[in-house]
Amino acid sequence: MRLGTGIVLLALGAVLTFALRVDVSGIDLRVVGWILMAAGALGIVLEVAVWGPKRRRVTRTDAYVDPAAGAPVRRSTTEETR
Template identity: 55%
Template sequence: MGIGTSIFLLAVGAILTFAVNASVGGVDLDVVGWILMAAGVLGLVMVLLMRGRRRTVTTAEPVAYQRVEERRDVAPPL
């Protein structure tokens, strides 16, 4: 789950919890909203933790240069 998906889940959950006053038979929209917001927060925390643990390794040593010679006595392939 990415940052965008987490923020989307948070927004949809907040809308269902705080802005919608409709009732659907057998489904409590407030509970669904809270569950979506919890999933969004959990996903956001996990994404940020994984991003913090990602390390890039760079080497300070220069790349070894190789000499390349072109042979002109060989005919190119047909």
């Protein structure tokens, strides 16, 4: 489940729970709305907490002496991993 799907489930569940006033025989739309909101909230939390931090930025700094200049030189390298 992606982030957009979680948001859609959350919004659809809120509409069913709070905005719709329809009686359907055999099914309680408020309970269905609460279930959809719970599934959407769980999907959002999982997307952000578990699958969200896939990118990592690693910065490495190397220091060495340039033989031509005779002075210390620093080089920073930034890598972004998934």
